Amino acid sequence: MALSGIQIYKMLPQTNCKECGFATCLAFAMKLAAKQAELDGCPYVTEESKAALAESATPPIRLVTLKGKAGEAKAGNEVVLFRHEKTFYNRPGVFIRVLDTEDDEVIENKVRTGSSYSVDYVGMELRIDGFAVEAASGDRTRLATVVEALRASTGLPLILVGSDPAVLSGGLDKLEGEAPLIMGADTSNWEAMADLAAGRGAALGIRGGSIEELAQLSEKIKEKGVEDLVLYPAVDSMSASLALNTQIRRLALKNFRPLGYPTIAFAAASGDQGRESLMAAQAICKYAGFVVIDTFAPELIYPLLVLRENIFTDPQKPIQVLPALYEINSPGRSDPVLVTTNFSITYFSVANEVEGAGLPAWLLVTDAEGMSVLTAWAAGKFDAESIAKAVKQFGVADKVDQKWIVLPGHTAVLSGELEEELPDWVIKVGPREAVDLPGYMRQVLN
């Protein structure tokens, strides 16, 4: 776990010699803790301290990167059990499974639509990360053919699923220079699988029904020189899968190295799309590094990718609402436009007061990087320019006939400039506190 400034300080010479460029050792320690400085900055750190600090910096879960011809998918490097403790770092790769027993066109179709799929979510392009090819045929040549065909239509990273190393090697032949995931090794085939992975520079998935089995296999395989490992807790129910994934994450965070690898989840569920979607959702929330699904349907992929985006945003950032023009109590063309920032608490307090009072209004929420009105205004992120920009961006002028815009009372000084920016509008200065809004709206705006 990351050390605090004081903990690091205790490992420094505490002489305040300033050679690191900071006034005191404590200052330097705090910068180190905040990852804004390098330990090399201090020439006097002991070897002992260096080792201790290095240990605390090693991620408890190994980063595993799958590489395709184009694109990669990363998993691991996570440091917490709950996202609020820090953040979750690597979005689990979403892979679509195809069987090599399926018709060529079916595969071709699925792969082409899947790999070209892209959906816009608040300005971000969300995509899937790759495909899993299952060697259901048990035929080395067939697998090779399918992989080759796949490579003609997509460069995304691949997972090859099967239990016979000889069969899988057929697929690997077609993935020269890539780092796919072989899925996978189990108690019966692990040695051959390890050799295969080592020889081909592939990551190796380990399938096991229990913690012990997974840990044992990972140790043995690691001894054979394969370090990019992925754990597959092979259990059926959502409940068992949740338990195993949680246990693996907990042990890994306690620096139990045999389980210090990302996990993979197979959400595919015999045609029950409802269950599949919820299994995948659970895997995203609870610790999977890779999620494999069977169904490629936009109405499922889109919400899954959005869920992944949401769970993996950095919670240290202030809680924000989307900048937009919000409607409160179905406002009409002569209702006022209230302005505030996109800090969620600010938004909620304004919206709740007005909504609770039953007064119709438009609530224009500007992008102030999630700061409250006062903070944003102080830092120059809520000013006449940004308000005017939001008015234009959200087409506010088209929604109302009576162009009244109400500023938060604390920012009364902005009214002059805002008049210049929005010449057609009447700028009103509202109360400082949201509690006073209903009274103000009843008295002043009527």
Place this chain on the structure above:
Amino acid sequence: MPVEIPKDSWPGSVNTVTLGATGDQGGSRTSTVTIGGEQSLPFMHFENPTPHRPVIAMEVAAARPADWSAVLLEAWGSTLDDPAVWARACEDAGADLIVLQFGLKGSDDGPVSAEFAVEVVKEVMDSTGLPLVVLGPGQAEIDNSILVPIADATKGERIVLGLCEEGNYRTIVAAAMANDHLVLGKTPMDVNLAKQLNILMTDMGLPLDRIVMDPTTGALGYGIEYGYSVMERLRLAALQGDAMTQLPMLVTPGVETWKTKESKVGAGIPDEWGEWAERGVNWETLTAVALIEAGADVVVLRHPQSLVRVRAAIAELTASETA
């Protein structure tokens, strides 16, 4: 290789709360619903069994909802015209609870009145034996004006009355205390605000086992990550022994998701969004399951198909099988 599985043992647990009262218990419900009691994080069966599975409440509007998604209108059909029929349909579909939501409108498009409200509650209670959550339209004065007479008229039924919010909790809490009901407290996505409201309500003398909290979650794509983390933090604090966070949590994926563009709108949207009705259901169920994983004790849903799917997921999650 023997591996010692790390098991958390927590000093605290979630309060056990029973909603509804049967004839023997001074009410008229045919069944009651008990929630809470967790001594571990959700579904960690290797530590403790889940004492009471999360339950599904279906939302029933007191007057035909004007602003619901066409997907929902189609799914429920004419049931929506009569809250009593609607509630019965929910019960038949497998709901555990009914959330009866009042709006600003009463009968014949007039404003909602105390008489209307009491009347609707009685009709719904006659048609279903499930326990009830009754929510006002969310405007302090109107809420108080209908919830107090409802509380009086249903004394002893252990209805959950809401919403109690920081600025408006006294009247509802008093009405609940006087008539053996429960309350629902709602706070905007913040651990501290949730605790504060709970403190204020218990300071009035309302016992903790008669409060359910809604920490506000947002929908998938619309802030669920905040709600999700607030819930995880509340649950962790509860298990660590902080009494003011040990309340069962009720969340409303139905309300939250069916107002998003993704669920509400069918035309003029990008192809990448896929088929409308299925997308709407996915939006609701994914939100619900994520929140259940974060500790929700009650999820309030709207679509009948969502009820089926979430119910199956809950069953799977609470199956006593251990890994």
Place this chain on the structure above:
Amino acid sequence: MAGYTAKFDTVTEAVMVSAGELVVEVADRAGIEIHQPCGGQGRCGRCAVRIESGRVRRRSVLRLSQADLDAGYALACQTVVEGDVSIVVPPPERIQRRLTTDHIAPESVVPEGYDPEKAQTVRRVLLSLSPPSMDDQTDDWGRVAMALRRATGVDRLEASLEQIWHLGGILRSSDWQIAVTFVAGGTEGETARLIRVQPATEAENEPLCGLAIDIGTTTVTIWLVDLTTGRVLHQASEYNQQITRGEDVISRIIYGSKGAGGDDLRALVLETINGLVEAACRRTGIDHRAIAKATIGGNSTMMHLLLGVPPESIRLEPFVTAINNWPLLRAEEVGIAMHADGVVDALPGVASYVGADITAGVLAAGLRSTPDTTLFIDVGTNGEIVLGSSEWLVTCACSAGPAFEGAGILHGMRADKGAIEEVWIDGNTYEPTCRVIGNVPPRGICGSGLISLVAEMFVTGIVDKGGHINLTLETPRVRRSVKGAEYVVAWADEAETDQDIVITRVDIDNLLRAKAAIYAGFNVLADVVSVGLESVQKVLIGGSFGKYINVEKAVGIGLLPDLPWERFDYLGNTSVRGAYLALLDREARAEIARIAASMIYIELSADNTFYEAFTSAMFLPHTDLSRFPSVAAAMTNEG
């Protein structure tokens, strides 16, 4: 029924006592009214009496120290007579001073062993020159310089041209008996700069003076100091006239960055300072030209505005000042009403939101001279907090708003005559008792009064933990007005202003926000250095509560951490006191520079930590009551 007698010092006749009677009841029968502001609940300690002899049983000794008990003090409302007793009822003022929670800022004391010869950079020497003659045609300037060298060892002398214009005239009119005021670093052979040459006779009746100035966002304070004795001749404060251009630093920065705004603000603060200086001069009969040096503390924004430096960069990322370490300035260029050639020493700051008011305050508070973990807060419009010891110092700034200075509150005012500075509320009748500065009819409520008032409203249940006023209480003092719920502290006929003095729901919110910001600041600083707040050995409070703060009430609302009362010290305005110390002593001045260099500034807006701590402190006293065990205990007693 057992019968005892009780004898009171002010009444000749003894009264009969029946078993179980309280001292107040007995006193009442003896015709003595003992004031019980809290309604006889043993909360306020104002009814303390001294039991000279006899047996009593103290049901509660809250508010009384061991020394008080040893001296025989007992709370009249909580003490049962159990024998023949003789009781002294002290006058109320005497009791007030005994209470352990009341903290009064110490009077300014001249630092022990102050020796201007060694410590002062500005000095005045009397020189008796031999007049020039045909044998000695040394120029006037050379003559002065040589005499000064002989007298003080000052090697090189510099002066403004204007000094030289008048030199000859002064020398001759004074018959070559002059007083020379100059500033020098102090080491032998250093360059000195002439501040003033005047006839010796004139100087004899006029102390050499300096100014210690604190420019607060809301309040400006000056001390006029005799540099020779170190004595403070006069102290005065006034609202900073810049207030009319915005209440907080951000508004000022924005205003000051536009057009002639900077000039306007500069003029306003100078007007404030000079008004105070002129009044001080008038009061003390001192000529403003006798003031040779001014040392200034103030936050970075105030310093920039006073000195005419554009402040814009302070508020914008990455939040840097134009300058933290100012050179020594000349009075005329700064514009302070003192000798034009006097020196102005603007003390160094640390960061945009931790300025010279804090470095000076840390000096005044003596933080660096103790190995104990000490918390220092300067409560003003900005709350600046320093945690540390002789080893390390971390600091942060949080925006508290002007509530503690009585501003932004409907009936708020500065801690001045007519301000309610303490309130007790009777828990049964909800009637308040107020202490007003100057013992006059109240005009408003100052910062300390506001804290005291809200603390009392809280313990008596007039507000809930969220600060909401309970309108269902049966008292006319609680009511709903156009501004929302409010509580009447003084009726119009009791007030100087002929209108009801009230506290509104919005005022309470402002106070909550202010106290939450400060407490959250403590929290975050303590977390950053992994020090538990409970392990803090000393809490030093500076800032704008006037002369007084009641620690118990500040803890009661959750402004200050819940620590034993003796760990708190109230220092009053530490910025001006630090400026005063630096004005007198070059070593103190150097120490301020060292403090500025060693402090680590923690930016609170970097992540959610502060916000979390803030919302959790937005409650009375705090969402996590276990942080306030003494308040929790008091609530259980009340309940």
